[in-house]
Amino acid sequence: MRPTPFEYHRAESLDHALALLAEFGEEGRPLGGGQSLVPMMNLRLARPAHLVDINGLPLDFIEVEGDVLRVGALVRHERYLKEKVIGERFAAFHDAVQWIGHPTIRSRGTIGGSIAHADPSAELPAVAMLYGATIIARSANGERRIAADDFFLGAYMTALEAGEMVVAVEFPLPPAHSAGAFMEISERRSDFATVSVGAQITFSGGSITGARIVATGVELQPIRAIPAEEALSGKPLSACEARAAGRAFAEGIDPISDNVASSEYRRSLAAELTSRAVEKACQRALEAGQE
Amino acid sequence: MQADRPRHVGARVQRVEDTRLLSGTARYIDDIRLPNMLHLSFVRAQYAHAKILEIDTDGLADLAYPTIVFTGKDTAGIAVTAHQDFPEMQFSEQPVLAEDKVRFVGEPVAAVLADDPYDAEDAAELVFIDYDPLTVVGTMAQARDPEMPAIFDNWKGNIFIERQMKGGDLDAAKAEAAHVIRRTFYNQRQTGVPMECRGVVAEYDQASRVLTVWTSTQIPHLVRTYICEELGLPESRVRVVAPDVGGGFGVKGQVFVEEVLVPWLAMKTGRPVKWIEDRREHMMASIHARDHEHTLEAYVSAEGRLLGLKADISVDVGAYSTYPFTAAGDPGMAAKVMPGPYDFQAYEATFRALATNKCPLGTYRGVARPSAVFSLERLMDEIAAELGMDPFEIRLKNVIRDFPYKNVLGFTYDPGSYAESLEKARDLLAADIAEAARSKASSDTRIGVGCALFIEQGAHGTPDFTRRRVPIETGYIAARVEMEPDGEVIVDVGLQNHGQGHETVMAQVAADVLGVDPSNVYVRQGDTLTTPYSVGTWGSRGGPLGGGAVHEASKILAEKLRAIAGHLLQTDKEKIVLYGGKAQVDGAEDRFIEIRKLCRIALRNVDQLPEGMIPGLEAAYSLDGSADGTYANALHAAVVEIDIKTGKMKLRRFLAVEDCGTILNPLIVDGQVRGGIVQGIGSAMLEHFIYDEECQPLSTSFADYLMPLATEIPNIEVHHIETPTPRTPLGAKGLGEGGAIGPAAAIANAVADALGISVLKTPLNGNEIWRLATAIREGE
CATH class of the missing domain: 3.30.365.10 (Aldehyde oxidase/xanthine dehydrogenase, molybdopterin binding domain)
Known part of the structure; x- marks a missing residue:
């Protein structure tokens, strides 16, 4: 449980970091909070020859600019719990953060790391998809803006290319008449999720006008629950038939099976958590009473 | 006075x-640093069962730093052996470094030494071993199959030992019985997981001819005796030191191959040698625990009196017999303690230790008793359900009340408080029992209450070990x-x-x-x-x-x-x-x-x-202890809340009513009870060491092997009854393991109560609870 030899480089600026990553290519990895990368190095599952420490870079910002919430790659998970805009406008995001690891992981882990690592059960990739976020990636060749829906390709696989790193994630601010919730089941409170579901609805005149639902634990990357989203359209907030939506989603999936959970169990959880997340979102919408 | x-x-x-x-x-083992010390990193087997064709160490020559490598050829004949002296026993020898064959993933194959521990680990990766994979014996069924190849050359089949224990007239009990209740119970394989892994440092002083061995052990004198016998050294000139030990739980109560090899390496190289085990090694290659299957058949009168019990006990003890309690330790203990706190005088147990290509089984807090109590206490609830009786009622009807009590196998119990603990717990749980009954109307959330009554033999004297004919010999x-x-x-x-x-x-x-x-x-x-x-x-x-x-x-x-x-x-x-x-x-x-x-x-x-x-x-x-030792008793009770739709189970309450005789220090007793219960909760709900069909271990990190955390543990209520024993000078009975013994049974009984269903195996994780709740979920 000791890493293979590697060289450590402290990036002095973003350009410096990108130049180093360009130089090292597949052999280089940016080091943020190290909450996934370092254990994997100690288990020798990851063997980067060069670590580029980006912790000194000014990437720990959370800012609202117009209709967009920009979160810098180095923002640590625990910070969302204190950010007013997350609590008020991104309820599902706020719910999800409480399911990320332990307090130590939340105080060190970064959004850039979580997004780039793309653990199949991680919360933040699901949150990024739930809000239709855009991943901002930079390399020595410039910037790429990648929709979250197109970013996560499989377990630990993303659209990032060698030499490229996540610098920020942009979340469009949800409209005023919207609400969301995030639900998770895991063996222990801090574990990798068995299944998690986030739901975000928009509404008008007491009825749902649009829904976006994302689940982990079904495939090896977060997936949209499109049949459930469609089933909810036009349903009243007070009787949204969330159970039917959950069933509609579960019928069309063929979940993975492993030592934690069978495919059948995951299917059942996907239906139940979809239903609960939608019900909670509707309840929040009704409580807000903003019509 | x-x-x-x-x-x-x-x-x-x-x-x-x-x-x-x-x-x-x-000051723990890793804090010991000696001048000129070599660091050891192992090359461990990647196959569960394979012939070693060739070990290629040529890659080490190209390194920028010096290394020394040893293989089984160098250490031929040095092994850990642990025989139970019965003619039925098939013997195993665990070489300190595998010689011609490997028998489980993680078995040490080569020892690489370097001046720096990082270099040693890098160098170990450059040792290439050419294996010829053999058929893997991976399950209890395969171990019992005479068609399967034996994992030891001179063996017939893959059973270390199969024996019987009996007392009384079981045929008469069966003939008299109004009910025969038969169930098969299973507890999963676990590993012990002390916070500190193992480690050994050894130094040989040429001048005094004294070998000093520091090892993270519970049994320094036994380690010394074994090293001396195996390496031919005088006990007067070997010093074994256990520094501060960061948890053991029985795991560090065996003599391991590394504890023999590291001193040998220090003598061979003339330099101090240090080996610090990492977590992955610890989980796949220290010892494992549990993995019991018990089929019990109870003969019960129309009034609910237990007349007799028949037990068939199988334990998957892995690839080698461990020293000093041997491969027969767990199955023998399960057979011995199965009669428990109940008054019946007809019993027959057949018990066997099955060899598979897995990490050897050793002692872990409770040693077979958690499994025996799981089976017997689940069976008591199954009997109660079949006869329409209350779980407390069936126990109070059968529990031993008069002491000293000579049990069906001839063990004499010192005075205890079995019935009192049941009555006390029933009072403490009255509100939960009522709430559980009301919850039966719900198909969303169910409450269940379960209890487990058990005794814990401890402080047993030499005759108990003589009877077992194992190398421990005395106590x-x-x-x-x-x-x-x-x-x-x-x-x-x-x-x-x-x-x-x-x-x-x-x-x-x-x-x-x-x-x-x-x-x-x-x-x-x-x-x-x-x-x-x-x-x-x-x-x-x-x-x-x-x-x-x-x-x-x-x-x-x-x-x-x-x-x-x-x-x-x-x-x-x-x-x-x-x-x-x-x-x-x-x-x-x-x-x-x-x-x-x-x-x-x-x-x-x-x-x-x-x-x-x-x-x-x-x-x-x-x-020395008295022949039969002391019998502490305890009643564990769990109150669970189950989300029928998701299988999510919450422990609402856990209480223990325990009696360990004279309490020497109440703070320590409570700490021992609570710590043990937390481990028992892990056994019941979370901890599972999983192998795939090829006996590749899948649970080698804490991401895969789930330990109970504070978030899963309720406040544990500990209540005491104090019945001093006449068998020890202070009236104290053994208590260290008790906490870990009851929780799997109590929690399983609570789940069975909540769901109105038989619970036959652990761990009761989310998937398993969800499966058990299927009928309720689909009945809506």
Whole structure:
């Protein structure tokens, strides 16, 4: 449980970091909070020859600019719990953060790391998809803006290319008449999720006008629950038939099976958590009473 | 004589060892650094069962730093063997480095030494081993299949040993029975997981010809004996030291191949050698635990009296027999303790140890008793359900009430409080039981209450080990108590603290007898140079036997102090009371002499001693347990809340009503009970060491092997009943393992109650609870 030899480089600026990553290519990895990368190095599952420490870079910002919430790659998970805009406008995001690891992981882990690592059960990739976020990636060749829906390709696989790193994630601010919730089941409170579901609805005149639902634990990357989203359209907030939506989603999936959970169990959880997340979102919408 | 004065034994004395353990000043195995030391990294088997064709170490020659590598060719013939002396036993030899074959993933194949531990680990990756994979024996069914290849060349099949235990007339019980209830129960494979992994440092001094071995062990003297026998060294010149041990739980109660190999390497290379195990190695290659399958058949009268019990017990003990409790340890223990706290006189158990290509099974807190109690206590609830009785009612009808009680196998139980603990728990749980009953109407959330009544044999004496015919052979604990000229006390005891608080309790015991304060008592253990030969710490014997030995040795010393004081105060020594640092005349408190002055006289101013008295203040005592030991008892109860839709189970409440005889230190007893229960909750719900079909381990990190965390554990309520045993000097019974024994049974019974269904196996994780709740979920 000791890493293979590697060289450590402290990036002095973003350009410096990108130049180093360009130089090292597949052999280089940016080091943020190290909450996934370092254990994997100690288990020798990851063997980067060069670590580029980006912790000194000014990437720990959370800012609202117009209709967009920009979160810098180095923002640590625990910070969302204190950010007013997350609590008020991104309820599902706020719910999800409480399911990320332990307090130590939340105080060190970064959004850039979580997004780039793309653990199949991680919360933040699901949150990024739930809000239709855009991943901002930079390399020595410039910037790429990648929709979250197109970013996560499989377990630990993303659209990032060698030499490229996540610098920020942009979340469009949800409209005023919207609400969301995030639900998770895991063996222990801090574990990798068995299944998690986030739901975000928009509404008008007491009825749902649009829904976006994302689940982990079904495939090896977060997936949209499109049949459930469609089933909810036009349903009243007070009787949204969330159970039917959950069933509609579960019928069309063929979940993975492993030592934690069978495919059948995951299917059942996907239906139940979809239903609960939608019900909670509707309840929040009704409580807000903003019509 | 001193009964009316406050005593240290029984008081809530804070643990003295915690200052260093909690402040980071404890000294663990990895803190031992010697000049010129080599670091060892193992190349471990990647196949579960394979022939070794070739070991290629050429890659090491190209490295920029020097390395030394040893393989099984170098260590041929050095092994750990642990035989149970029955003709049925098939013997295994576990080589310190695999020779021609590997038999489980993680088995050491080559030892790579370098000046730096990082270099050693990098170099170990460059050793290439060419294997010829063999058919894997991976399950109990495969181990019992005579068509499968034997994993040892000279074996027939893959059963280490199969034997029987019986008592009474089972046929008569069966004939008389109105109900025959038969169930098969299963507990999953686990590993022990102390916070500190294993580690060994060894140094050989050419000048004195003394070999010193530091190892994170519970049994330093047994390690010394084994090393000496295997390497042909004199025990007088081998010193084994256990430094602070960061948890053991029984795992560190075996002699491991690494503990024999590292000293051999130190002698071979002429340099100190250090091996520190990492977590992955620990999980796949220390010892495993549980993995029991029991089929029980109960013969029950129409009124619910248990007339007889038949048991068939299989345990997957992995690839090698472990020293000193052997491959027969777990199955034999399960068969022995299965009759439990109930009054019946017909029993027959067939038990077998099955060899598979997995990590060897060893002792882990509870040793077979968690599985035996799981099976028997689940069976009691199954009987209750079949007869339409309440779980408390069926137990109260069958529980032993008259002591001493000779059980069906001839073991005599000392007095306990079995029925009282049941009644007390029933009262404490009344509201939960009512709420559980009301929840049966719900198909969303169910509440269940489950209990497990059990006894824990501890502090057993030599006859119990003789009967087993295993290399442990005896179970006495020795203590030596010495006073210094300034009145300070040294207690050397043949235990090894790995979390129990011996330093606190032994000081309490000695202080009471010698009339001094516990802060004036220095307790030493774990070092064969300073402590008398003993078997170490395991089997719930530290308090009753270690404490008892310290008590008896202190009494010898106290007698001498009283004789000196009587002489100086010109009174009969029988009138001298040792208390509060003074030797005083009973009833005349102004007539006293300070105990520290007595010590000075005994050791320095010896001209003041009574005529003919030999100078010095030193006494020793070795205390063996009584033949059948002591029987602590406990009732564990769990209240669970189950989300039927998701399988999510919450432990709402967990309580223990325990009786360990005289309580030496209530803080430590409560800590032992609570810690054990947390491990038992892990067994019940989370911890599962999984192998795939090729016996590749899948649970080699804490991401895959789930330990109970604070977020999963409710407040654990501990209630006490105190029934002192006449079998130990202080009336204390063994208690260390009890906490871990009951939770799997109690929680499974609570799940069975909540869901109205048979629960036959653990772990009761989310998927399993969801599966068990299917009928309720689909019935909506």
